[in-house]
Amino acid sequence: MIDAIAFKYRTGTPWMDLPERFGSWKGAHSRLRMWAIDGTWERVFAALLAEADAEDDLDWVVSVDSTIVRAHQHAAGARQKGPRPASRTIMPSAGPAAD
Numbered sequence: 001m002i003d004a005i006a007f008k009y010r011t012g013t014p015w016m017d018l019p020e021r022f023g024s025w026k027g028a029h030s031r032l033r034m035w036a037i038d039g040t041w042e043r044v045f046a047a048l049l050a051e052a053d054a055e056d057d058l059d060w061v062v063s064v065d066s067t068i069v070r071a072h073q074h075a076a077g078a079r080q081k082g083p084r085p086a087s088r089t090i091m092p093s094a095g096p097a098a099d
Contacts, residue, residue: 001023003022004022004023005028007019008028015029
């Protein structure tokens with residue numbers, strides 16, 4: 001099951017295209033969901049981190065590149081195709097007029 005889950009996330013393949021050597025894709029998917037819900041993954045990762053830390057084999061490296069973390073042009077406020085919207089009409093204030 002772990003090999004099937006790792007293969008799916010390593011390759012980005014849809015669940016239904018999981019190779020037959022891993023067994024039923026439905027079984028792997030449901031096992032992943034059950035382990036996520038009951039906290040099995042958190043316990044496995046905590047144990048692996050504790051073991052790596054005890055062996056002094058833990059090295060954290062984080063790299064963020066702005067060329068990878070980019071917003072789509074429309075999310076950044078770029079003008080979309082089509083006619084420009086009419087400018088806003090200014091409504092008169094309900095307050096007293098200025099002299």
